[in-house]
Amino acid sequence: MKATKNDKGIQIRRRIKAFIGRWVGLRQSWWRYVRNANCDYYKSQTDFLYILISNYHVIEKSLAMPDFEPGHALERVKVVVGDLIKYRELGFDLHHPQYIAAMQAIREYTCVHHNLGFSLPKDLLEEIDFLFKDVEIPEHVQPTVSKEQFFANVQSSFPEFARSRHSVRSYSDKEISEDTLKAVVNLARTTPTGCNRQPNRTYVVCDNSMIRKIVNLQGGGRGFAEKANKLLVVTSAIDAFSYNEYNEVWKAGGMYTMNLLYALHSYQIGACPLMWNGMRSQDKALREILNIPSKEEVVMIIAAGYPLDKFRYVTSVRNNVEDSLIIVR
Ligand SMILES: Cc1cc2nc3c(=O)[nH]c(=O)nc-3n(C[C@H](O)[C@H](O)[C@H](O)COP(=O)(O)O)c2cc1C
Known part of the structure; x- marks a missing residue:
């Protein structure tokens, strides 16, 4: 169907409205994003956990990969161990399911490497021992089905x-x-x-x-x-x-x-x-x-x-x- 002159006028007015509407909306959501996006580890336990989860998730994913490679995700393990130490120092909840899951992922990673005879760095193992010395963490591994x-x-x-x-x-x-x-x-x-x-x-x-x-x-x-x-x-x-x-x-x-x-x-x-x-x-x-x-x-x-x-x-x-x-x- 051919657009008439009047239709074209309506279309142009709608495009201008779309432009202004999108611009205003973008500015609003952009500001909200800039003010609230997670860039600060230590602002609150919730913020800390967002980062902790996304890091330990890489480790649990690595453990469940079809072609697991020893040593894979080691750098991420170091980051998570450092974060878990910091989490304790900040007095955050040691019963939170995500703290427990992160600890379990670290323990599983260590056990898998121990069983494979793959040596992990000595200072990392000492830090892990420190994390486990006074807490009871239930056994858990990524499920095989x-x-x-x-x-x-x-x-x-x-x-x-x-x-x-x-x-x-x-x-x-x-x-x-x-x-x-x-x-x-x-x-x-x-x-x-x-x-x-x-x-x-x-x-x-x-x-x-x-x-x-x-x-x-x-x-x-x-x-x-x-x-x-x-x-x-x-x-x-x-x-x-x-x-x-x-x-x-x-x-x-x-x-x-x-x-x-x-x-x-x-x-x-x-x-x-x-x-x-x-x-x-x-x-x-x-x-x-x-x-x-x-x-x-x-x-x-x-x-x-x-x-x-x-x-x-x-x-x-x-x-x-x-x-x-x-x-x-
Ligand atoms: C938006 C979105 C993006 C995701 N991106 C990835 C990805 O890039 N790589 C990956 O392995 N998993 C990815 N996932 C899967 C999540 O890791 C997974 O859904 C989450 O850990 C919950 O686990 P579940 O799906 O087993 O319930 C993504 C999931 C969502 C919803």
Whole structure:
């Protein structure tokens, strides 16, 4: 349909509104971000824990990698041990689940290396002894399961189903068929969207060399995501939203991604969401590889594949429910 002069005038006015709306919104969220982004280790226990978790998570991930390499993540172990000492000095809660999980990851790392006969630095071992000298930390290692055990609850009630999903990073080369992918995406499409506009898209990457290229661009999936049978790239369409809805793509895409993860789990496909920060050059390269139009934002990448017969997954302990629940009376 050809636009009339009047239509064009309306369009221009809307574009100007979109420009001003986005600018005002960006300034607001930019300031809030600059003021509150986590740059200070020692401001509070909560801030400290954000950093501690993201560092010890690298260690637990390393312990559960399909091709575990002795000595891998050693630098991160040194950082976490230093942080745990500091955490104690600052008098923070030694019963917090994340402090305990970090200590458990350190102990598991030390035991695995001891059993392999791989010597860790003497001063590091002394610091670790110091950390454990007067506290009782329950035994825990990253779980090893068969794929049957892992998927035992996919037909169970929602609480059991949801608790049985974990990120899987060990994939077999069994093919995920197009029919299965279609069924998965069909299920994920039950995600609610603002005014039912359904802006989400899933690009399925099948080619191995393309998968490797994208994993290299992404970074956080290196060491396992190259072996995924498929990469799913979730995008959300900006043109579904108007000038004052500039954050909707992220909400829509985030909600859809979670549903997609559950849909994959229900089809007994292992999956791991992968961070996509989309810095300028990365974003450009990914768009070129997959031919993604500029009107879509890339929200998330998911590595997916049928798991190995037996594999380890990462515990990823959750905080106390009181840390996330605020009841306003
Ligand atoms: C936004 C987002 C980005 C993530 N990025 C990565 C990543 O780059 N590499 C990785 O191995 N895991 C990544 N993960 C997986 C998380 O580490 C994992 O979801 C978290 O530890 C909770 O564990 P669970 O998925 O087993 O419940 C990411 C998860 C989310 C939600």
